[in-house]
Amino acid sequence: MDKVxxxxxxxxxxxxxxxxxxxxxxxxxxxxxxNAFELLSFSGSIxxxxxxxxxxxxWQAQFRHSEKNKAVKSFQSALDDGAAGVEYVSALFEKFAxxxxxxxxxxxxELFDMIQKPQKKWLNHCANVDRYWQELxxxxxxxxxxxxxxxxxxxxxxxxxxxxxxxxxxxVVGEPDLLGMHEVLExxxxxxxxxxxxxxxxxxxxxxxxxx
Numbered sequence: 001m002d003k004v005x006x007x008x009x010x011x012x013x014x015x016x017x018x019x020x021x022x023x024x025x026x027x028x029x030x031x032x033x034x035n036a037f038e039l040l041s042f043s044g045s046i047x048x049x050x051x052x053x054x055x056x057x058x059w060q061a062q063f064r065h066s067e068k069n070k071a072v073k074s075f076q077s078a079l080d081d082g083a084a085g086v087e088y089v090s091a092l093f094e095k096f097a098x099x100x101x102x103x104x105x106x107x108x109x110e111l112f113d114m115i116q117k118p119q120k121k122w123l124n125h126c127a128n129v130d131r132y133w134q135e136l137x138x139x140x141x142x143x144x145x146x147x148x149x150x151x152x153x154x155x156x157x158x159x160x161x162x163x164x165x166x167x168x169x170x171x172v173v174g175e176p177d178l179l180g181m182h183e184v185l186e187x188x189x190x191x192x193x194x195x196x197x198x199x200x201x202x203x204x205x206x207x208x209x210x211x212x
Contacts, residue, residue, distance in 0.1 A: 065210060071139045072207045075132040079200050080125060082192030085159050088122035091115040092163060093185045096170040097178055108171060126156045140206065148202050150195050158195075162188040 095114045112119065129152045137145060165184045170176040 068139045069207065069210050071132065071135040072203050072210070075129070075136055076200055076203055076207075078125075078129045078132045079196055081200075082189070082196040084118075084122045084125035085155070085192040086189045088115070088118045089159065089162060089166070089185055089188050091118040092166050093181050096166070096176055096181060100176055100178065108167070122159070126152065130156075136203070144206060147205070149198055152199070155192065155195050155199075158191060159188065162191075 092111075092115050095111055099111070133152045162184055166181050169181045169184065
């Protein structure tokens, strides 16, 4: 951009010089000056077009930078350190344990009615995170996205796997394996916190590069 402006300044200086030469000049010299004016006029048009193009490119780069920063901030604000997932899986385990203590039969429909609130909270959280994750995919290149070791979809899938494991251990004839279910809960909780923090850490690296 600076070089283009410099060339424009030099053209203005040349224009002034030719204007001085053209005053009180012979017909032949005047003709040469007119030709030079035409050349300078053409060059000036090219310089103007270059300046406009560079300005547009600079604006687009600034806009993309702003959108990237906005996408990262939105994604980070949607992350909750795994809280919604832990609450969902914990509620499922606690309801199994309560039904076992009360000595009642476990009905899967009744069970999910009892945990409807944390389940809905988890699903809303997943939808929210996924929406901002899609914005990251749009704003950043594949090489930058590849730095994430897991995706929100990976985390959601793993939670569903652990929910299935809890159901298999709890929906049995006779005594449910509460110890095994507690191990599933602990494993899932550790996984959720670790992977969510990983998403935040990598997105924070992307944000630092934008600022730096």
